[in-house]
Every structure is written in C-alpha cells, then in structure tokens.
Amino acid sequence: MQLRDALNDYKRHRDHETRFPGECRTTTGRFSGLDGRLVHVDEDGRLRDFSYPLVGLTGVARSRVGVRPAGAADSETAWFDAETGEQRYYGNTALVVTTHETPHGVVAQYDLTLGDVHVTHVDVSEVDGELDVVACVGFAPDGRDTRIGQLRHGDAVEVYHAEEHDYLASATGFETLRGEAFGDFSGLVGDAPDPYPRPVSDDRYEEGQLSGDVVGVLPAREGSATFATLLTDRAECSRADALDAVRAAAEEYADASALERAAETQVGDVSGPHADAVAADLRVLSLLSGPRGLRTAGPDFDPYYVYSGGYGYTWFRDDSEISLFLLESDRRFDLGLSEWHEKSARSYRETQLEDGSWPHRVWPFDGSLAPGWANGRLEAGGDVEYQADQTGSVVSFLAAYLADADVDKADEVRATLERALAGMDDTLADDGRPATCQNAWEDASGRFAHTAATFLEAYSALAAAGIEGVSERALARAEDVYRAVDDLWVPERGIYALREYGPDADAAGELDERCDSAALALAAAHRAYADVGEVDGRRLDRLVSHVETVTEELYRDPEESDVAGLVRYEGDGWRTREQGAEKIWTVSTAWGAHAAASLSALLSDRGDDRAESLAATARELLGHVLPGGSLCLRNGYLPEQVFDEGTPDSATPLGWPHALRLATVALMDEYEMIEAGAAATERRPPRRSPSVGAPDADD
Template sequence: MTLRSALDDYKRTRNDARVFPGERRSTTGTFSGLDERLVYVDRDGWHRDYSYPLSGLGGVNRSRFGVESLDGTMWVEDFETLSQDYVGDTALVKTVHDAGDFTVTQHDLTLGAVHLTRLELVGEFTTEPTLHAFFDLTPEQQESRLGKLEHEDTIEIHHDRQHNLVTASTGLDDVFGQLPEQFGELVSATDTVSYPRSQSGGSKYEDALLNGTVVLEIPFDVEDTGTETVATTTVASLLFDTDDTARQAGLDAVAEAAVAHDTVAALREAATDQVDVTVPDDTPRRDLAVEDLRVLSLLAADTGAHIAGPDPDPFYVYTGGYGYTWFRDDSEIARYLLEADERLGIGLDDWLDRSAAFYMDTQLDDGSWPHRVWAHNGNIAPGWAHARLEAGDDVDYQADQTGSVASFLAAYLRLGEPAAPNDIEATLELALDGLDSTLEDDGLPIECQNAWENMTGRFVHTAATFLQGYASVARAPVEDRLRERAREGARAVYEGLDDLWDDDEGIYALRIDPDGDLDSRLDSGSLALAEAHREYDAIAEVGEERLDRLATHYETTLEELWRETDDIAGLYRFEGDPWRRRVQDDEKIWTVSTAWGANAATQLGSLLAASDDDRAETFYEEARTLFAEVDADGSLVMDNGYLPEQLFDDGTPDCATPLGWPHAIRLATIAQLDADGELD
C-alpha cells in the first residue's frame, strides 16, 4: 500500500463505524500464493500483493478489471458476485460474477513470482468485448521514481533492482499511461480519484511515464457457439529482480506463463502440482486440516518462517504492523504442527526442518531470539522489544518468545527426525543460557513485555512458556547435564507460580505489575498453563493442590472471558482490553483466544484424565464448546475458511486476515481431541 492509496481509502471509509480508514483490508476476499508471492483476490474481482515480507519484492498495489462493449465499459466490481471459493485442496481461487447479459468466471492463481488472472465471459454481447485492466504497480514498494517501458505485448514498470511485468495471453491492443494523484488531490479533504482517469496524461509529456499506473486494453479470444458467445483471456504479472533474472528472460517467462495457463485445466494442474503436502483421506476433520495447512503455507516464506498475517496497516497508524515473523507465534505454529503431524501422520517433515533451521540461524549470542524479523531472510525487522540488542538493561524484551522456541526445538528433537540434531542441541544449550539469565531467584521471569505487547510486568503467560521450555528440554535426547539443568529450571518456575496465585479470586493473576502488586485480571494468555503442566508432568509430579488450582482457574477464566452476541461467540483476550474497539463498548472476541481455550481445555482434560480425575470430562466438554466456534461452520470462521484475528460483535472481521496462529492451534486441537477419543 502506498501513501496515495492509503489517503484515498481514508477519504472513502473514514465515517465507517467498523473500518479503520487508510488500512488495506483483506477481510472480504481470498488469497493465492503458496510460494514466494502472496496475492489477495477480492470478491469484487480486483487483486493486490501482500508479497513484500515473504519475498522482498513489491507487486500490485491497486488493480481493476472492466469489460468494454458498445454499451461502454462495465467494471467487474459493479457486477453481482455469486461465489468465491478455492478449487479443491489448492490455492486456485475461483470467483463467479453475474453481469446480467453474461457471466464472468474468474480464476486466480499465484505461481512463484507470477500471478495469473483468467477471465471467461459467457453470454450475449452487442459487439466483441475488450478487457480494460488498470494496474498500479510498486516495484520495491515505491510509488514514485518509477519508469514505464512498453515492449511488444508487455508493459514493464521498474525502479532500481526490481522490475514488474504485465502481459496477456491474447496480447495487448493498447497501453494508456495514467497520472497518479497529484498534490491538490491528495490534500483535498473529500475528493477521491477513480481509475482509469478520463484524461491519462498530465501537462508534461513525461507525466504518464514516471509512475506505476497504467491501463491496458486487452482483446479476448472470442468463440460463437451458436447459442452464446464465449470470450477468454489470461492476464499475467511477474515480479523479478535484475540480480537474478535478465530482462529478456523475464519477458519470456511472463509471456510463457500467460499462454501456458490459458485454460482452466492448465490452471488446475499447475495448482495441484504446487501443493507440497497432501492430507490423507482418512485424516479426522480433513476439511479443516486442508484449510489450516493452506493458510499456513500462504503465510510462509521459503525460509520456513511465517508472517503473522497479511499486513493491513503498513504505515503503523493503528497497529505496529503484521507482516513480520514473531518467534512466539511462529514457534508455536511449528510446535502445534509437530503435535498434529505426530498424531495424524500428514507428512510435515520438510516444514518442521525448515522452521528448526530458521530458529538456529536467527538465535542471538545470548541465547534469546529478537522481537521480530523479516520472514524472507531473517534480518532484524522494525520493532519495539529489541532490548537485548540495545545497550543497557531494559524491560522492552518479550522473554516468552525464547521459551516458546526452546519448547519446539526440544520437542522436535525428541519426536521428529531433524536433519541437524547436534546443531539443535547446541541451540538448546544456548537457549538455556537465555532462559536462566532472565529468570529471577523467586522462579519467575524478569519484568518484560507480555505476549499481547501492550504492558510490562512479570506475567503468568511468560512463566508458563518458561515452564514448558525447561520441561521440554528436560525430556529431550540431549546430554544429561543439560537435562538436569533444565529440570532444575522447570522446578523453580513450577514453585514460583505460587506467587501469581490469587487465593481470594481463585485464579492465577495476569501479572505482578511494575509496582510489585498483583494484577488479578483474567488473561487468555494464562491458557498456556495447561500444556506447560502437561509437559512438566512428564518429568515430575503435578501435585493435587496444583491440579485443583488449575481446574479452578480454568473454570473461572473460560466462563468470565466468554462473550456471546446475536452473531458470534468466543473468548476475548483479557479483562479491560481496549484495542481496536472503534464504536464497540466491550472487548472484541479473538480467534486466537477462542482456539487457545479449546486447546487448553483439551490439554487440561488430558492431564486430569491421566489422574483418573472426574473433572476431565467437564473440560473436554468446554473444549468442544469453544471448538465449535472455530469449526467449519463456527461463528468466528469466514466463508472461505479463514480465521481473522478478531471480530466486532456484529460478526464483522477485523485486522490481519487470515491469522496463522489460530489455524495451527485448531489443527493441533483436532489431533489431541481425536487422540483422546473426545472428537465429536
């Protein structure tokens, strides 16, 4: 998203009660791109790139398709959209539009650095139709200092190292340069600009050549069947870096891609070949497994790292951005995938090994992991919790991330078949250094930032990740000295958790605040306690008093954080959460918290069942109730299967969509419920 398009969106949506004006939302459409490029296809037919965090390349910022006939140009967004779905298990997106006299069937597929849009028009036309395609292209995410080069049947937009190409299987009849929004239009309080402009150029002959906006006139292949007219074309765009691909090679590649995929059969075959994991037919809730793995593949870079979600707010107006890899949710995604694969046998070995390699490559010298990094290369990304990289001693560090990575690596060493087990062991030894250096004598982690990144203190969630991290290393096939060291750390945290118990409220407090007082609000981050204690139970006994406290805490937390409206139901993050409410008075429901609640209730049920505790069934029932809201027809699930980060009370999805973390939790919960014989 560029500043121009952000301001345009701001003007159009600033009075909307449930929209954050100026963002680039992905809450109404569907994504394609299981490789280096991530492209959003809206139900209205246009598409744009969210590719930069995954590839380092900028693509389509804005686009628009229209059909010209004797009646003038009709734009696809003005047609009635009948449906938008994935084709089978692939990331091929099929969208059907009703234009009255004809229907438009649109297939979108992103293969590597190429995006393909095939349009098929079927119906009656007064004259042969022509496609008008508007593109606003942003190589290297630049909206200025760009150049246009017109080749035979291909347009090129370039900056420095990156070049973007667009062509069509039927060639280009004409190319019209466009003038982007000018200063007066940008600063106007109300005026917006619609493309294509009626006047393509500016006052100077170069005005339409030094930017990324362009309109292409594209002929259709037309066939008259005798009863109706069928018109087709495939538009292709390619992002390439001159360090890797010469211009002529790029021109050849984009042209070949358009021609080779000019049929639905060819697109289906390419989309099927692109899927690198085939979910077995007998997998429990196979439909959800396919959806979850597809989303996680969409959000993954070649390194194996996942971005949190497609970034709706690149200018950090309302958030701190989403198009980065956080080691907390990324390593938990990896661990949940490991747990699911162990039980379901999907075949995720390559995914898990890439994740492990990424964590080993990005570990800091002190054994910790940084706040967040770029997914495509592991370099430090802009953030606000990089205290371990800065001089001095500061609380702006998220210690739970190191605990979470250690948990995955230790579990992978024990359960998986890693390519470099010795390197993982060395990484875990250094991770123990990081955990030990941030654990106080009372058995609780230091004052730091929390998982929700909105306060500091000594958090129950951070303590849970330390407990699980230490216990996981203590179970791993590493040297005895490391296992004993980890066992001591786990025991210290297990005992230290008593300081977070509020006996009056019967819950574990959210934190000890910076003043040393107990902040006894309920927090869905505390849901991490169940899995942490299950891990600890494998190396030492979880006492009866602790089981009672966990049961009491979970009963209260799941009841009090539950909210239900006429449209949705689920858990919100924590008591008093003020974030992104807009016009809403109450806390918003989060898919992460709800899926986490289902998983945690399952984990606690398993822990209690191992002790023949009758309360186990109560928590399995809680798990099924929560899981129902993130199930295929659950109130928090979009029609395309996506779990957005959060929703307004009327069911309007908001913020990063889809969010990877809850999709991984959902898959692991299915696997655990099935293993325990508790899956409906």
C-alpha cells in the first residue's frame, strides 16, 4: 500500500466508527496464491499484492477493472462494483470467481495466482454487444512510488525501479495503452479522495512513462480477455525470459477451464468431520506460506504501522504452533502434509540463534531478522525484551516432529533441540517458572501463565522424545514447572493469574488476577505433561475451574449483533475505536474450544465425568468459528477481531485461529466429540455471518 492510497482511504474513513482510516483492509474479497506470491481480489475485482513478506517483491499496489463498448471513450467505462457482484472460490481451490452485474449484462472474472504469476480472465460472452476490457494496474517495484519507469513491448509492459521488474501482458494485446501519472500536491492534501484512474490529460508529457500505473484496453476476442502479471528480480530473471513467461501465462490460461484445471492440481481431497472447515484452514495456511515454509501471521493491512506493529512477518510463536497443529491434524486425518512439516523443521533449524533461542520475528522469504521490538537476546542487557514462549513453542513442534523426521535429518533436529533446551534453561528462574519477559500479546512484561504453559509443554515434549542426554534433563525441568504453576493460583477467582509482576524483575511480585485467554494454554500443556508425569487430582480440579471460569468470564454476546465469542483478556483496550469494551478475538475463541477439548480428553482418559461438560463447552465455542458460525466470514476467513456490532477487523485471514480450529476438530474427532456437537448445532438458532460493512465507494 503506497502513501497516496493510504491518504485516499484516510479521507474516506477518518470519521468511521469501526474502520481505522488509512489501512489496507482485507475483510472483504478473497486471496489467491498457494506457492509464494499472495494476491488479494476484492469483491469489486480490484487486485492488490500482499506478496512482499513471502517473495521479497512488492508487485501490484492498486488496480481497477471494468468493461466498455468496443471502441468507446474512457468516460463510458463501467468499472466493476462490489455492490452488484458475487464472489466465491472454485471448490476447495484458490481460484477466485467474481461475477459482476454491468449495464451490458453479467461479466465473470477469474483470478488465480501461480507462483510469481497472477492471471485475470474476464468472460464477457453473456453480454449484449461487443465489449473491451479495461485494466488499470499500478505497480510499486521495490516498494517505490517514484523513480519508476515503463518499457513497452507491444503486447506486454515492463515496470521497473532497480532490482524489481514487474510485467503485464494481454492474451489479446492492447487496443490502447497509456501510463497513469500522479496527481499534484493539492490532490494529495485535499479533502476528497483522488480518482483512480485520473481523467486523461494533455499535459502529462513523459509522466505517463515515469510512474508505476498502466491503463490498458484489451479487446475481447471470442467473448473474453485475459491479462497476466509477473514479478521478477532482475538478478534472477532476464527480460527475455520474463517476457516469455508472462506472455505464455496469458496465452495458456486464456479460458476459464484452463484456470480450473490448474487450480485443481494445487489441492487434494479433504473428507471427514467439518471437511469444509478443514479445507478452508489448509487453504488459508497455504496462502500465508512462503516457499521456505515460513508463514506470515496475516496480510499486512497496516503497512505504515499507524495502529499496529505490522503483520507481514513470521513470529515463531504463531508459526510453530501452526506447525504443531498441522502435524497433529495430519496424523489424524492423513492430509499428506509431510513436505510442509519438513520445510518448517528445516526453517527452524536455520533460524535458531547461537544461544538456542529464536528471535522475535523474521522475514518469511529468506528467514533473515526482521524489524521487531523483542530482540533482547540479541542486545546487551536486554533479556526482559524477549518472548520466551516463542522458543518453547518451537521446541514443542520439533520434539513432536522428531518421530516423523527422515533418518538423515533426525540428528539435525536432535542437535537443534539440545541447543534449545539450553536456551530455555537459561530463561527458567530458580523457582521453576520462566523469568520476566514479554507476553504472547506483546503488550506487557512479567511472568506469565501462558509462558509457563509453553515451557511445561515444551519440556514435556522433549521428555517424551527419547533423546539421550536431553530427555532426562527435560523431564526434571517439566516437573519443576509443573510444581511452580501453582504459584499463580488465585483461589478467590478459581483461575491461574495472567501474570506475576512487580518493579523488580528478580523478586516476587504481585499477581495480576485478570482472566487471560492465553492462560488457557495450560490445558494442552498438562495433557502433554500427562504423557511423562502424573497430573494429580488437585491440579485437575484447578484446571477444570480455570478453563470453566476463564471461558465464562471472557465470553461476550453483545445485544447489537449475532456475534459472540471470547475477548482476549479482561481490560483489553486495543483497537476498540469507539467501542467501550473489549473486542471479541477469533484466536481467543478458538483457543477456548481447544483448551476445553484438551482438558476433556485428559479427563476422558481417566474416566472423569466432567469430560462431557467440557466437551460441550468446546462444541459451543468451536461453533462460533466454524463456517456458518458467528465469527466466520462469508469468504471462509477468520479475522483477528470483531466489533460488537459485527464488523470484522485487523488481519484477515489470521493463520493462528485457522490452525487452532483445525487442531480442535481433529482432537474432538479423536475423542468422538464431533457427532454430538453436530446435533447441538442443528438445535441452535441460525446465525448470520458478521457484517463486512458497506463496500468502499469508487475513488
């Protein structure tokens, strides 16, 4: 998203009650891209790349597509409009199909991203008369707004800055072609958004070829027109090869059936309980994955960090928990994800720091250190500014993956885990709990229940892994953490505290007695510990009280809409805009379902009658994030947050809740909780999907 786009959005939404002005929202539309590049197709047909974190190339910053009678003037272009169209995925694939109502009849748009190429096919065969397709595509090579040039190659255009060269080609050529110049300063600072594309002017001179925007008129032959875009690095791809590739893509996929066949090869069959949710989760997690297997947390909707710290990075907490959930689900449903697991394990080995820990966040495209604020382990004297739970989460995955690793890779995994054990031990205090550090939500420091849970699970997984010289030490540490968890018990509330905190990081402090959805991780951690140690009766009683109380206290069912679910923690004021209370989070809601299911499974193994009531809680919370549930959007995505009146907000789709949902379905299927849940869902009053807000007005 470039500055002029952010300013235009700011002008539209500066007084909006739930939208944060200047952001690049993805709560409408759908994404395509299962092998690197990530392209958003909004409901009005506009394309925009969210590819930089995954492939290191910026690509399309803005676009607009429309139709007009053959040979007509610019003023007769009917731009596609979200209010008059419908959008869907083609089956379980990442082929996006959008139908548009136009003054000339219904037009269908097909969009598919294949590697570094994105193809848009527009079918006008059902309209009256002959139409041309108009495509306005704005590139931002190397993330630049300026110092950009264009080269014309007949049926293709090259837009470049320095390293990045982007290409646009048409299967039917271009009837006309022009550059799209910037407006002047008065337009940028004026009250009204600038139009896009701008009206044709005679005073542009060379500006049209010194910008990243191209306006092309594509003749529709035999009822359709197709254009393709390609992103390249000039050091890796020559101009001749790039032109051959983009032209070949436009020609090869110049009909819908060719795109459908290509899309079908990208996915496998999914069956079993909640197959629609499982397929959607796999698609989302694939969309957010780069070629190395590292994932972004979500699409980077706030590139100027006005309201957040950015989302287009790999956090080892999110990524490794996703990896573990995928591994567990693959073992249950035989999803054929062995290559995914191997890529994740290899990337974690390559990004581990010398002290055995992992940094705050890295770039998915190459695993190098990315901007962050929790790199205390890399800074002198800055250990508190470190998120120890991230290292714990990676260890849990790698220890579980070890049993599946190839023989020639197993030794490397063991070596990584041995170094990681030393890194965890270095941040474990003498009392058996992790030392003061940052929390999972990245908004506070202290000694958190969630961090203790990740250490308990990681040490337990290491103890169960059977690594000579490591597992014995890990078991002793797991026992220490298990005993120390009770230091956080709050008897008056029947929960484990959010954290212990105080002015002195090395001394005992006060308990923060608020409910925190992250502390629900204690349920899965104790289930892991039960494989190597004894979870006593008192601890089970406290866990039941903790999970039941936290899910009840954090549950929010606002009267003004049909949405319901768990908030992040008591008193959470982040991104509430004009709302006077905490927002509902899909991560927290899915976490509640997973925690209830995990504890139900632990109790079920012991024949404890309380298992069923917790299974009922898991079914209820899972229902909110399943397709058709109150928090699942009509495009199948789970946004990070939802306002009380139903508007989704923040990163969409967010990978973490999709993986949590997938793992919860697998766990509930294993313990036969699904069938009863389906019956309960049928009795529940139908819920509508949350409002996605009115589509943006045309520029």
